[in-house]
Amino acid sequence: MISSIGKRYLRLLRSLVHPLLSIFLPLLFLLSADQLLRVLFPGVFWFPRQLAPLLLAAGIEEAVMGNLLFKERAAFLARIRELVVLLALAFGYLFILLGVRSGRALHLSPVLIYPLTATLLQWLFSHGIHCGLRERELLLGSLTGKRGAALRHCLRDSSYQAGLTVRVLRNIKAGAIVFQIQIVALLIAAAVLKRQPAFGGQLVISLHTIVGLLGIGLLHGFEEQQLLLGSGIPLPLALERRRVLFCLSILAITAAAVILAARNASLLPLSALIALLRKLASLFRFPAGPGWAEALQNTLIERQRYYQAMPLAQPAPVVSPLALLMVEFLRRLFTTLLGTGLFLFLVFPLLSQDFIDRLRELRPFASLWRRLRVFLGFTVRFWLRFLRWLRLSRRRAFLTVKDEREAASGPKHGRIKSRRLSVRKRVQMSRVQRAFLVLTKWGERLGVPYVFFLTPLEYSDQLSAAVPAGSGQLTYVVEVFEEVMFSTHLVAGGRIARYLRTIRSLSRLAPEETREAGRSSP
Amino acid sequence: MKAIHLLLLVLLLVLVLFFPLRILQFVVLLYIGVIGLSYLYSRIIPRYVTVRRENKVLRTHRFEPLEIALIVENRSFLPAAYLNVVDEQNTFFASEPGNFLIKLRPGERKILSYSLESQNRGQYTVGPAVIQGSDPLGFFPFRARSAESQTLIVYPEVLPLSLLSSEGLPAGTIRVENPVYEDVTRYRTLREYLPGDSLRRVNWKASAKTGQLFVMDYLPLLHAPVLILLNLNSQDYPMRFRYHRIERAATLAASLVVHFLSLRQEIGLIASARLEGGEAVPVAEIRGTHGHATILLEMLGKMEPAQGGPDFSELPFTSGIELPVRTRVEVITPVLGQLDISRLRQLRGKGCTVELFILGEQLEAARELCGREFSVFSVQDFGSDLIYR
Numbered sequence: 064m065i066s067s068i069g070k071r072y073l074r075l076l077r078s079l080v081h082p083l084l085s086i087f088l089p090l091l092f093l094l095s096a097d098q099l100l101r102v103l104f105p106g107v108f109w110f111p112r113q114l115a116p117l118l119l120a121a122g123i124e125e126a127v128m129g130n131l132l133f134k135e136r137a138a139f140l141a142r143i144r145e146l147v148v149l150l151a152l153a154f155g156y157l158f159i160l161l162g163v164r165s166g167r168a169l170h171l172s173p174v175l176i177y178p179l180t181a182t183l184l185q186w187l188f189s190h191g192i193h194c195g196l197r198e199r200e201l202l203l204g205s206l207t208g209k210r211g212a213a214l215r216h217c218l219r220d221s222s223y224q225a226g227l228t229v230r231v232l233r234n235i236k237a238g239a240i241v242f243q244i245q246i247v248a249l250l251i252a253a254a255v256l257k258r259q260p261a262f263g264g265q266l267v268i269s270l271h272t273i274v275g276l277l278g279i280g281l282l283h284g285f286e287e288q289q290l291l292l293g294s295g296i297p298l299p300l301a302l303e304r305r306r307v308l309f310c311l312s313i314l315a316i317t318a319a320a321v322i323l324a325a326r327n328a329s330l331l332p333l334s335a336l337i338a339l340l341r342k343l344a345s346l347f348r349f350p351a352g353p354g355w356a357e358a359l360q361n362t363l364i365e366r367q368r369y370y371q372a373m374p375l376a377q378p379a380p381v382v383s384p385l386a387l388l389m390v391e392f393l394r395r396l397f398t399t400l401l402g403t404g405l406f407l408f409l410v411f412p413l414l415s416q417d418f419i420d421r422l423r424e425l426r427p428f429a430s431l432w433r434r435l436r437v438f439l440g441f442t443v444r445f446w447l448r449f450l451r452w453l454r455l456s457r458r459r460a461f462l463t464v465k466d467e468r469e470a471a472s473g474p475k476h477g478r479i480k481s482r483r484l485s486v487r488k489r490v491q492m493s494r495v496q497r498a499f500l501v502l503t504k505w506g507e508r509l510g511v512p513y514v515f516f517l518t519p520l521e522y523s524d525q526l527s528a529a530v531p532a533g534s535g536q537l538t539y540v541v542e543v544f545e546e547v548m549f550s551t552h553l554v555a556g557g558r559i560a561r562y563l564r565t566i567r568s569l570s571r572l573a574p575e576e577t578r579e580a581g582r583s584s585p
Numbered sequence: 586m587k588a589i590h591l592l593l594l595v596l597l598l599v600l601v602l603f604f605p606l607r608i609l610q611f612v613v614l615l616y617i618g619v620i621g622l623s624y625l626y627s628r629i630i631p632r633y634v635t636v637r638r639e640n641k642v643l644r645t646h647r648f649e650p651l652e653i654a655l656i657v658e659n660r661s662f663l664p665a666a667y668l669n670v671v672d673e674q675n676t677f678f679a680s681e682p683g684n685f686l687i688k689l690r691p692g693e694r695k696i697l698s699y700s701l702e703s704q705n706r707g708q709y710t711v712g713p714a715v716i717q718g719s720d721p722l723g724f725f726p727f728r729a730r731s732a733e734s735q736t737l738i739v740y741p742e743v744l745p746l747s748l749l750s751s752e753g754l755p756a757g758t759i760r761v762e763n764p765v766y767e768d769v770t771r772y773r774t775l776r777e778y779l780p781g782d783s784l785r786r787v788n789w790k791a792s793a794k795t796g797q798l799f800v801m802d803y804l805p806l807l808h809a810p811v812l813i814l815l816n817l818n819s820q821d822y823p824m825r826f827r828y829h830r831i832e833r834a835a836t837l838a839a840s841l842v843v844h845f846l847s848l849r850q851e852i853g854l855i856a857s858a859r860l861e862g863g864e865a866v867p868v869a870e871i872r873g874t875h876g877h878a879t880i881l882l883e884m885l886g887k888m889e890p891a892q893g894g895p896d897f898s899e900l901p902f903t904s905g906i907e908l909p910v911r912t913r914v915e916v917i918t919p920v921l922g923q924l925d926i927s928r929l930r931q932l933r934g935k936g937c938t939v940e941l942f943i944l945g946e947q948l949e950a951a952r953e954l955c956g957r958e959f960s961v962f963s964v965q966d967f968g969s970d971l972i973y974r
Binding site for chain 1: 605607610614667671684686688722
């Protein structure tokens with residue numbers, strides 16, 4: 064059962080588990096806090112509506128760029144540059160969303176500052192969590208492929224990294240707990256003020272609680288995994304998955320039970336608690352003013368009125384023309400300096416020769432296109448399967464007695480049920496077939512055309528007669544081709560790669576070379 | 586449950602009881618539910634997951650691997666997502682540590698096994714096993730120790746010996762060539778009469794049938810009770826290689842026990858040593874059963890060198906052990922003084938055969954002193970060839 068930490072597991076952590084944690088822990092916290100602030104300050108007009116996509120985009124951007132820049136071993140300055148670009152984009156998004164709609168330019172106002180601050184916080188939190196979890200990735204990366212005593216020794220060698228990872232995991236856990244406490248505190252304030260969040264807000268807060276508990280559970284699991292690694296036992300992925308499912312089931316069961324028990328009424332009145340607290344305060348001679356809850360309520364109402372009155376207030380400053388000129392000069396100077404600084408910081412590095420060379424080397428568009436093709440392939444395949452499923456389900460739904468009779472007399476009736484091949488198997492078959500077609504084209508160039516009644520073996524014999532030097536390679540090609548086409552199992556990736564390499568090397572041989580090779584071979 | 590958990594629980598209960606807000610109650614009840622379920626889980630699982638062992642006592646020889654099996658059973662109705670079972674091994678060297686990571690479904694039973702190898706003879710305790718784990722969310726880690734442990738007796742290493750048996754009592758089980766020890770109850774064959782054969786051995790029926798004299802031939806079989814006299818007095822061993830030679834002496838004694846057991850002889854043991862937890866000199870009467878051999882091996886396994894005490898050569902006379910005539914006394918010692926030799930001569934005078942196994946550098950001195958009277962063997966310090974003449 065116990066295997067070592069594999070590269071696949073590391074990839075899963077790096078590309079899915081850690082980014083998800085670093086995105087959703089702060090995202091749900093910020094959204095919950097936003098919802099509760101809206102409830103607590105209903106008079107405030109500048110709470111933006113489309114905060115969730117902005118924060119989600121910031122979190123995703125941080126995770127993706129974090130992974131990419133980690134691969135490139137980019138410095139912290141690159142991350143700062145990325146943050147600046149992100150904030151600029153967020154500003155653009157807000158401009159389009161709010162500025163264009165209202166038909167006026169955006170000034171430095173809470174309408175702008177609030178979402179930008181939230182975006183900044185989301186990015187910073189995500190960055191903090193992601194960087195912390197990166198330490199774990201580094202540690203596990205150094206332990207890949209090891210088990211038993213070798214694993215123990217390796218962990219001992221990386222003891223500094225191990226200690227750092229535990230510390231970081233504890234910090235992240237503490238952060239998640241602080242998020243939870245803050246939301247509960249805001250909820251208490253809402254309860255004191257008798258304010259009820261909307262359904263969407265309640266949903267976000269519930270999700271925040273559930274995801275927070277799950278996150279804490281996962282972080283505990285990571286710590287336990289490290290302890291086990293110290294004993295030379297790597298935690299298998301199956302067990303880890305089982306534990307996560309168990310966590311989820313506990314949370315789901317509890318949430319289902321609790322949702323029925325929660326209501327908008329308390330068993331005891333709040334005044335009883337206040338009376339009890341007063342009694343306690345009098346026992347300890349604690350100077351608690353009477354009616355502190357009411358005072359808090361009044362203060363909040365005053366603040367609310369203040370915010371309501373804010374847009375109406377139009378201050379009219381009286382300043383001299385010289386001062387106005389100075390201010391205008393300073394504003395322009397600041398704008399120019401800011402623009403120059405941004406150009407030097409953001410645009411200038413993109414024009415450097417190093418960067419251009421690196422881009423040429425990396426070929427990002429080609430890579431993007433390749434990934435897009437894979438994605439499109441998956442999408443098309445999924446869509447086709449979905450259509451097929453839809454067609455079948457419809458046929459099943461409208462099947463009549465007559466159809467059944469027809470189906471019974473149809474050609475398929477009475478056949479032995481063959482095992483349906485998996486998608487991966489069919490992809491493999493397709494690859495192998497395409498490669499074999501390349502071989503047949505090569506054969507045509509050599510003067511050995513493929514005829515439809517020939518079996519692959521017969522055709523390879525003919526090719527071997529024409530190119531005796533490549534007979535061994537051709538035998539291997541046919542062997543793999545037949546195994547892939549006439550079996551139900553997946554052939555090992557290494558064999559397929561060798562098969563493709565062999566065909567590629569054969570098809571590169573020009574007819575003259577093959578003749579020479581044929582002559583030189585005994 | 587720690588004080589902080591209790592405080593948190595009280596706070597959460599206050600929130601549920603006094604604050605009339607659905608979402609707050611949902612959040613707080615979720616905390617209470619999850620923490621409560623986790624707590625219950627971490628209390629139930631260690632109580633109902635048991636670790637048992639098939640045998641209470643295990644026996645093995647030194648340097649031989651031994652399989653230890655643990656039966657882990659989940660008797661609760663809850664699944665255990667993963668548990669870490671660690672079996673404590675004391676001073677043993679385990680090829681794979683007794684450290685397992687398992688998952689258990691409700692009511693599932695698993696057998697975990699690992700092998701270990703002891704470098705030292707003696708009596709040891711393996712276990713108890715420790716179960717470590719936590720609830721799925723990891724709020725309440727637990728660590729439970731199973732009550733069961735296992736006693737492990739490690740016998741000395743046993744090596745093959747080739748010892749000739751030439752003296753003893755007739756009608757035994759050791760096959761010899763000397764016709765003196767012919768056992769008239771064990772017929773072997775008929776052979777032609779030779780001058781000097783007793784007329785009582787003539788087979789008259791066969792002779793009458795063939796017209797030639799034929800005599801009965803019987804198997805010569807020897808019986809030699811054995812007494813192993815082991816000197817484990819640590820003062821008699823030189824400081825250099827003391828531990829190693831004491832272990833070598835124990836190995837030789839165990840090898841002699843197994844050797845003579847395979848020849849189906851009666852074996853006894855006297856050693857100038859002390860058993861674990863006792864001060865009495867280990868003495869075993871001369872007997873010939875398998876159970877007796879096991880007792881001897883266990884004694885050899887548990888023996889520790891004596892600090893001072895009586896001379897080993899004095900023990901056959903003072904221990905009260907009964908020595909039958911023609912007993913083969915196998916003396917294992919690093920040194921041999923004049924007094925020892927005179928006592929061994931006394932034993933020979935009682936009809937015993939004495940063979941000396943000398944450890945270390947005193948071999949030549951022993952040969953000079955009594956090489957003509959007793960068979961003297963040298964005990965090799967290393968290797969699987971334990972003795973040579």
